[in-house]
Amino acid sequence: MSPQTSAKGYGISDTSKYTDFTVKDFPLKTSQPDDVTLSIEFCGVCGSDVHTVTGGWGPMSVPFCVPGHEIVGTVTEVGDNVKEFKVGQRVGVGAQVLSCLKCNRCKEDNEQYCPEQVDTYNAKFPDGVEAQGGYSTTIRTNERFVFSIPEAIKSEDAAPMLCAGLTVYSPLVRNGCGPGKTVGIVGIGGLGHFAIQFAKALGAHVIVFSHSPSKKEDSLSLGADEFVSTDEDGFADKYFDKIDYILSAADAEKIPLSDLLSTLKIDGKITSVGLPDKPWEGLQPQIMASNASCIGCSHIGSKKEANAMLKLAAEKGIKPIIDEILPMSQAGKAIEAVKNNKVRYRFVLKQDLK
Amino acid sequence: MSPQTSAKGYGISDTSKYTDFTVKDFPLKTSQPDDVTLSIEFCGVCGSDVHTVTGGWGPMSVPFCVPGHEIVGTVTEVGDNVKEFKVGQRVGVGAQVLSCLKCNRCKEDNEQYCPEQVDTYNAKFPDGVEAQGGYSTTIRTNERFVFSIPEAIKSEDAAPMLCAGLTVYSPLVRNGCGPGKTVGIVGIGGLGHFAIQFAKALGAHVIVFSHSPSKKEDSLSLGADEFVSTDEDGFADKYFDKIDYILSAADAEKIPLSDLLSTLKIDGKITSVGLPDKPWEGLQPQIMASNASCIGCSHIGSKKEANAMLKLAAEKGIKPIIDEILPMSQAGKAIEAVKNNKVRYRFVLKQDLK
Known part of the structure; x- marks a missing residue:
């Protein structure tokens, strides 16, 4: 044929x-x-x-x-x-x-x-x-x-994993998400709601930062250990120097970057897999000076990672x-x-x- | 008394x-x-x-x-x-x-x-x-x-090392500058001219990226292995996927970030120790998507690093x-x-x- x-x-x-x-x-x-x-x-x-x-x-x-x-x-x-x-x-x-x-x-x-x-x-x-x-x-x-x-x-559950799931799984594993690590997740939508589940399944302590208090219940039920409302003044103070890695799926030009960066340990990193239409506002190198932190990006994942993700999802019911x-x-x-x-x-x- | x-x-x-x-x-x-x-x-x-x-x-x-x-x-x-x-x-x-x-x-x-x-x-x-x-x-x-x-x-040579020298020495050593690594240096001024010397002394292959062709001679005499003029269209093409780490001392809101990022290996990093008065122009996460790169900052160095830097400078005549x-x-x-x-x-x- x-x-x-x-x-x-x-x-x-x-x-x-x-x-x-x-x-x-x-x-x-x-x-x-x-x-x-x-x-x-x-x-x-x-x-x-x-x-x-x-x-x-x-x-x-x-x-x-x-x-x-x-x-x-x-x-x-x-x-x-x-x-x-x-x-x-x-x-x-x-x-x-x-x-x-x-x-x-x-x-x-x-x-x-x-x-x-x-x-x-x-x-x-x-x-x-x-x-x-x-x-x-x-x-x-x-x-x-x-x-x-x-x-x-x-099949309907697998479909969204193949971009949304993989896009968060890959940077999580490449940036050391696992037991003993504290990982922040920002932007609870299609990508973020997978990120909570994978970060937890990989063994990290998971903290969700969100400006939508309405996401609290879902975040905790998906496996987050803590939920922090970024609308509250000084929300980051309590988390100073506590977080190893932050994955942001926020598709926005405005996220509270300075505050989020302040929660990172020295040499910590925020990866943004949210890709907004416009440049980030107010990003100066100096907002990363207080802890030698950095901001990066990531692009989907490899086939090897996709296979590992699907295996983990099958095992953990993600x-x-x-x-x-x-x-x-x-x-x-x-x-x-x-x-x-x-x-x-x-x-x-x-x-x-x- | x-x-x-x-x-x-x-x-x-x-x-x-x-x-x-x-x-x-x-x-x-x-x-x-x-x-x-x-x-x-x-x-x-x-x-x-x-x-x-x-x-x-x-x-x-x-x-x-x-x-x-x-x-x-x-x-x-x-x-x-x-x-x-x-x-x-x-x-x-x-x-x-x-x-x-x-x-x-x-x-x-x-x-x-x-x-x-x-x-x-x-x-x-x-x-x-x-x-x-x-x-x-x-x-x-x-x-x-x-x-x-x-x-x-x-004494007069030691003085500038205590900020300019240390500010570049610390991120170089913290980001793995050493034998077998290719390191880019951007912004050849007070900090950058130390960065060339320390990167070379630490054992890296050193490539200077500068928009001032007039800095070529100095860069090479300070120990750079290569000098690249960023004014030339497509300057970055030849260096695609070649560089492990870039240290930028450029004190400017406009540096050719996208081009520089494209030269990095996967998971590579640009640290900016230049702290311009205004935010960087045009920085969107997606310009780091093609190689999972990131952009960070750094703040001077520790006393331990200052002592190591001064020892290295004394040994190598920096x-x-x-x-x-x-x-x-x-x-x-x-x-x-x-x-x-x-x-x-x-x-x-x-x-x-x-």
Whole structure:
């Protein structure tokens, strides 16, 4: 049987009409011997989808963009070289669909930092085909960027892990989150609510900093040891020199950076996986001078980390809190809700195209 | 003999007239059993002096401020508990004159990060006495903040090391500068010209990034292995993924942060010891996403590090390039020159008060 050559999906052509999804056919990437093709069942709705279709991160790179990079489905085709997967298997794809696979970064399980990395959507494959995301019927990519989903995890729960989960899991493990460490989590949304669970599962003492007291109950039920309201004056005083590492998923230009930095031990770090549309306000080196702290970023995670994350999630029963599972045709409603911070904590879209 | 109770120095009362130094008497801190008093011979002119007397870092905290925190002189008094120093010894004082000496940070050779740290000037001692700096006859402080000067180093050469030198030495050693590492140095001025020498002496491969091609010759003669002009388009391309650590002494709101970050290996870091008056422009977390890099700061160094630095400097013949040694009465001229980036690479003031 010759490989499938096209698919269809819900996409946006004009960032000023970012909820007006229309269905269009699009070509799939040229089938290669290392490729896996999957029929999509669920796709999570990520903040990145919103930043892209609204133009917040800049103009779109393709004329018609199908977002979605938290994808779970069933394998329908495998190339001749593919050993890891077979037709009918339940698998997922996250926020990356290709890298050069030859450079040192790729060889050392850092393929997410390969300079030739290709995003799942709003991007192009080396063959010139536009990469389209998971609000669609089908996705095809190299097996390196396909993850096996453990039996213990439901498909709709697995989907949001493949970007939101991995994006917090990777920096947590790379920055030493574990027993004996105190870790702060900032920004309790789709990413943050996974960060609490993974930081706890990895063995850290977990402190949530949030400006929304309404997140307290959820934070504690997800495993946080302490909840601190950042609306209270001097909230940071009590935590001076107490925290080893802070992961911020706050998608905002304004977070109480100086106060948060003051809670860090010497040489501590804040990683921001929230990527706001505008530069941070008021960031001067001197706000990190009192403890030699630093501020950094991180980009999703490697396949090795994705596999370890899924294993940990299966063992510990980690899963997202899904606000609602909507049919894919309601993508616009989900995008609007995420844009307005009205989601607790993830929308998942269910396939409704044939 | 009863302890000296006052001194005199060149100071500023009005940040709008930051070159109008006048001589005034001021009280010394109450003498304590752990204190050392020194008669000042030389004092370096640091960028911090300029930021303070011009109000760039905010209004001054004292009505009359004597700047200067690169101080070398001779011990004239020691308290009863002082074992490390004796009268007549040649010693120095840097940019810190006190800390609590009891907290974990103080106990673990991180006294520069003690929350009760007292700056050398524009600050107050716990007894309420204003701390005045080294453009003066005399300084008194706790022996923890006094450094012995090795014989091999001339007094005028030692002075600038006590802030400029230590401020770059500490982050270099704390961030792994050594054999097998590639270290970038940005901002070749008073701090940067020491950073080249210390990074090289510590065993790293040293690459200078500068927008001033005129600094090339000096950089190479100070020990840089490579000089890169940041004015050239694409200057960073060749250095992609090559650099372990970058120390920036650039005192500027605009440095080519994105390009510099792109040269870092995964998890690499830029420490900025340049502390500009305004926030950095355009700093978004995403500019650090491609390699999980981070940007941090650092504050001078500990006494332990100061002693190690002075030992290394003595062994390797490290010393500042002194533009001019001026009588202290010409402090205003020096301040103006530093403010206008007209100094290569340090002014040192020589005592002219009696």
